[in-house]
Amino acid sequence: MLVPCRRKLPRIACLTATLLISTQFASGQDPAAAGKALFTGLAHFQNGGPPCITCHSVSSLPYPKGGTLGPDLTGSFAILGPEGMDAALETLFFPTMVPIYDTRPLTADEQRNLKAFLAQAGVGAPPTNVTPVIVSTAIVAFLFLLGLAGVIWRDRLRDTRRMLVQTAQSPGGPKS
Numbered sequence: 555m556l557v558p559c560r561r562k563l564p565r566i567a568c569l570t571a572t573l574l575i576s577t578q579f580a581s582g583q584d585p586a587a588a589g590k591a592l593f594t595g596l597a598h599f600q601n602g603g604p605p606c607i608t609c610h611s612v613s614s615l616p617y618p619k620g621g622t623l624g625p626d627l628t629g630s631f632a633i634l635g636p637e638g639m640d641a642a643l644e645t646l647f648f649p650t651m652v653p654i655y656d657t658r659p660l661t662a663d664e665q666r667n668l669k670a671f672l673a674q675a676g677v678g679a680p681p682t683n684v685t686p687v688i689v690s691t692a693i694v695a696f697l698f699l700l701g702l703a704g705v706i707w708r709d710r711l712r713d714t715r716r717m718l719v720q721t722a723q724s725p726g727g728p729k730s
Contacts, residue, residue, distance in 0.1 A: 585669075586671045587671075588667040588671075589667035592664055592667055594606075595607055599664055600664065601659060603655050603660070604654065606620075607620040608620075609621040609623040609650070611627070613626070613675070618684065628676055630676070639673075640665070643668055643669060644660075644665060
């Protein structure tokens with residue numbers, strides 16, 4: 555499992571991060587944290603599949619909590635149970651996921667780590683609906699911009715009107 559190296563990171567830092575992540579996965583320490591790294595894309599799947607967060611969300615993750623194409627997986631472990639979760643992660647038989655993961659199956663360690671993460675994610679707070687937050691933020695931003703425009707252009711019409719009145723009252727009258 556390789557950590558993507560960016561130009562700003564020295565090569566030694568990338569190799570060290572790769573070694574640490576590989577050691578964590580190989581030793582089996584904290585599978586829930588390893589599953590979270592796989593789910594969020596901080597660690598890459600061995601066979602090259604996309605991270606789960608691109609389509610799914612979990613309420614324990616920070617805002618925006620993930621994608622909306624697939625269902626929220628917060629309570630999936632409680633619904634499916636250990637055996638059902640094993641079957642779901644092994645086969646990935648869902649219509650949208652089959653073309654993506656058919657040639658990129660999850661390894662046994664990846665399945666175990668994702669299962670541990672999803673089991674832990676279901677214990678936390680219930681999923682929250684972020685739609686009211688997004689709508690209220692948009693309304694507040696709109697009102698702020700409307701007020702800002704009113705302050706910036708408050709004298710625009712007054713100056714134009716004053717000029718038109720002065721032109722109309724001039725001794726020669728308005729010029730056509």
